[in-house]
Structure formats: C-alpha cells, structure tokens
Amino acid sequence: MLLKLANLNINNFVSQTLIEGPGKRFAVWFQGCSIGCRNCSNQEMLSFEKRMFLPVSLLIEKIKESKEKFGILGLTILGGEPFLQPDGLLELVEETKKLGLNIIIFSGFLYENLEKQFFEILAHIDLLIDGPFISSKLDKNRRLIGSTNQRIIKISDCFENEDYFEKPVWEVDIHINNSIATVNGDGSILDDADGKNIFNIEKNK
Template sequence: MKVDNVGNVHSIETFGAFDGPGVRYIVFLQGCPFKCQFCHNRDTWSTRTNKLMSVDEIFNDFSKYKSFYKTGGITVSGGEPLLQLPFLIELFKKFKSEGIHTCIDTSAACYNVRENDKFKELMKYTDLVLLDIKQINDEKHKVLVGSSNKKVLDFAKFLDELGVKVNTRHVLVPGVNDDLDDLITLRKFLDTLNNIVKIDVLGYHSKGQIKWEQMGLTYPLDGVREATKDDVKIAENILKSGFKYMQE
C-alpha cells in the first residue's frame, strides 16, 4: 500500500447537507496547523495517527451509500485536508474517475506556492473549494487563528487564476471579526476574484465549546455571545449585495 494512498482520518459523516451541493459523504482528516479560537472540531488539531484508511477503503465505504449522493458527492474537511496533499490527490483522482463530484473544505493553512505543481494536480480533480476566510485583517487574524492570513489570500488568488469554483465562507463572531471596516475590506478583496460562485456568512455558535472542555482545555471565546440573524444580515449585506455571481 503506497503512503500517498493512505490518509489519517478523524471521522466520516455519511449524510452531510451543508458542505457542498446535494447530500455529501464527508471525510474529516486529522491534523490542522491553524488554532482557531472558535474551532468546533478541536479534537482534529493533533497530527497523531487516528485511523488510517486507504483510498480504496474510503471509496468502498462511499459506495455503500452511493444512491444518496446522486446530486451530491464527496467533501473532504478536517482538520485541514491540504495537510495531507498527496493522499488528497490520490483520493480525488479515484472519485473523479468514477464521475463523482469532489469538494474540499479548507482554510488554506497549508498552502505553499513552492508546491504549486501539486496543488495544480489536485485542482484537476476538484470541482469545488469551500474556502474559509476567517479575518481579512492580518494582525487580527494572527490573534484569532494563531498565524497570518497571507497563505489564505494567496490561495484564493491561486484558485482564481486556475478558474476553480469557490464558495467562500466567513464565520461571523460578534466582537471578534464583525467590524464593519474589516467586512468592507473583505468585500473589496472578494471583488477582485472572478471564480466565486457563492458567499456564506455563518453565524458563530458555541456548540463546540463542550469539546474543548472534554479535553480539559479552556475555551478561548467563553462568554462571547452567539451571532444573531441580524448580525448575519448586516454582514451579508456588505459581503453579498450586488456581488457578480448573484447577477448572473
């Protein structure tokens, strides 16, 4: 069994409805270099081996439920899926050979321009990228995530150059990344891209806090209120109103 043919899997969801079009088979990979304060999958950060699965094992498991995915497909999330780039290439190559829609849910934490050939190879087999842009202000991004947003924005530009379809996602956290000036700056950045097919504003919720506590960790956003519908509407008005894809 080739190393590239094996992934470190955290878990699998066989009936996902929010991570790409249609009903999705979602593979959550283990490991993430970002340290997002609002992460609801805190147990996926570690790169220690959880469950090793081959491409064929995942495909065979997918095939058990294939009838559910006629208008959907496979989404690979995490953790950070790009952390296991060689495996992801092999996985998507297999699924695309069977005519199955492929989607990556990523924060682009592992994007490296020096590996562009590998990323271009992956994009040959990728139908859609769900790209999380957590904070457009780099200094605030460093506080929220633990590192710069440069890789995230560079990856967005890279995908635009390749013409890969992108659904951007912004988790809106009251008092943390909902500053109006920052949202306007984010909109200006999105306006420079021509491959955006959808923009989602996801209201922050604290349901992931229990995972932190179960791991004996202090939840960084303890006490921060959840986003309301009005909060989301304000952000959507800035990020989505009159956007190019909505005018087609």
C-alpha cells in the same frame, strides 16, 4: 495498472449529509492541522495523533456504497487540514472523480500557494474554500464560511450558478448510532449565550 497504497488519518466521515455543500454529499474530516487558527471550531482535529487510519481504497468503497444507496452527488473534504496529507488526498480526489461525483475542499491555506505545490489535486476538484479562520473577522452572512477573509473559489464550472455558500443559513446534521450522536455543520446553533454546548442525548433505560 498502478497499484495505489495511500493511507489517510481521518477524524470522521458521514455517508450522507445535506449541509456540507449543495446536494446530498459524503463528507470526510481529516485529522491534523499545523496552521493554528485561534478559536478553531474543530479543536479535536488539530493534533497529528492517529485517529482513524484508513487506506484510501476503503474510503472509496464507502463513497461508492453511499452513491448507490443514498444517491449522493458529491464529496466534501474538511479538517483538520486536508493538504497536509497530499498523497492520500490526491488518490481520494482522483478516484472520487471516476465515480462521477463533484468535490469540495475546505483548506486553511491560500489558493495561490496550493496552486504552486498541489496543482494535481486542484485539477480534480470543483470548489475550494480557502484561507485561515480569523475569529476577529467572523462571517455571519455566508453558510459554513468561518470568516470574511475566506474565499469561495469555483475551480470548475460545476457550481457556476450555485449560491449555496452565499446564503446566511445556520444548520446541523445530527447522526445517532447506539446513543452516540455525531454533529456536523454549524455547531454554534447548539450553544447557549456563553458558548456552552446545550445539546445532549440520553438513552432511555
């Protein structure tokens, strides 16, 4: 049996979320992006500094635990830019598929370009949100889709009759651990009229 030794530099992951795609899901955010979309909502994930450098095998164990404990149905991969770490990404999607889970990836690259170079990865995923975020084309009609140029590409028939992303819904998950709050989803609903974040958490003394 081939021993796989890929590692990934990630920013964060959550073991269960209801707002990064249809059904209860495991979500992982990759660290590092070179596309340079203006007004990117994940500024902290753009640099290529090491944040959480993990072997894929450890992430797979976490995903497996989440399936057993929470009954997750799929994995959503975001960033940063996932396809800039292709070796680790390929191993992650291959091993996740073996667990019987569906896979969604958000990428700033176009499907036509990814298809030429990363067809092996695409062969293992079910849905791709592609294209760079263009702030002048802000999308207010689709859930989790940043701008109107970005496409929802259903690679397999897993989501053939699913309109989750086509709905105009804005929501967030807030995970609190030891007074540290992690927010995922559309964080703009927590901003005031000037775009300043108005959410905070205080620990009772």
